[in-house]
Amino acid sequence: MTITLHEPRVRSVLDRLFAAAESDDDFEPPWDDLLSVDPQERSDVLAGVYMPISARGGDLLYGLVRSSRPRTVVEFGTSFGISTLYLAAAVADNRAGHVYSTEMSAAKVTAARRNLDEAGLGDVVTVLPGDARQTLADLPGPIGLVLLDGWKEFCLPVLRDLEPRLAPGALVVADDIDQESMAGYLAYVRDPANGYVSVAFPVEDGMEISCRE
Template sequence: MNTLTSGRIAQLLTQLHRDAEAADGELMKEVVAGMEASGSTIEQLAAQMIADERADYRRVYSGHAAHFLSVSPGYGRFLYAIARACKASRIVEFGTSMGVSTIYLAAALRDNGGGRLIGSELEPAKVARARAHLDAAGLADLVDIREGDALETLKDVGGEVDLVLIDGAWSLYLSVLKLIEPQLKAGAVILGENAFAADYLDYVRDPENGYVSQSLPLGEGRGNEFTVKVA
């Protein structure tokens, strides 16, 4: 038995994944239907999404205030396992949303003996729901969710960072990484979910920048990049 599989948290996560499927189901169907109708690939769809974000990422994400856009149960367990494996005590999360991924990471912190998770979320309604979910999980004491633009809220994360989850506006991945980069420990893990932005991938895959990086076949056809700070 561990914190993740304790009755309280396991039951909450099961319910939240159901809620996410209900909230996001129609959106996913629309995306798939649009791709089939246009013959677009996931990469082409991502490129358009990134272009829209670069024009106005606040507007793009205000349209998803009611959507979970959360990790799958499998990816959540992967997050927990990685946080346990690297004995993380300070985690940064870009894109808290409703707090599903946050619960997996905070559970790992609890089982690692404690620590701090600093999260950032742009949408006020999502911040409120994420905090309520963490309260329900009994993990709120480990988490600081900061409301607002991550380029401001993550300027000071309070110390050296063991693990970063980047899962917010796709166009900001590189900017967020560079903001946190001075605080990354050697051996720190950076997980980029939906990592489609070419500037981000080029940067973490260039050994000159001090990283080793590899795409992972996790999720449902989404780009997941696993990166380690080695220098």
């Protein structure tokens, strides 16, 4: 059985992107200033910053998509497409489904599409440019898996927008749960009254995996 995630053309793109993302460690954005500006302006200022998921987090995403076999996968926050590649590889190996990802930075949209095409996975992904609260508004359900990895203050609003279209048993994965700005999101998905069973998974920066009732 061929595992697309291990194919040379996919691994070479991932290796290149992870290597480039290491430069993020040498750059400390002025977060106090950026968090007070319009999200689009913030995205444009950080158009060259990767802010990727970890490789182990990517493997986890691949496994979740392979096992749950969602017909529709939604990603909030494409960036350069690292996490998107893991999702797309799993969808390709399932031989069913499609990934809809959304990104505010026009430069990153172009780069992500190029990276996906280079990896041979562009046909199973649609990258939607713009604000996720608008670009995902008309996306039909049922949605089987959601990855929330965009601006943290919008993770909960995006999830709430998508909830009416979530399939029973849908998985919702949120990255960077160690950040203080994720506290409200975590309180929501960890409250049984909101219809989730939720658990933190110990990969770099932390991921929350929530199963919808």
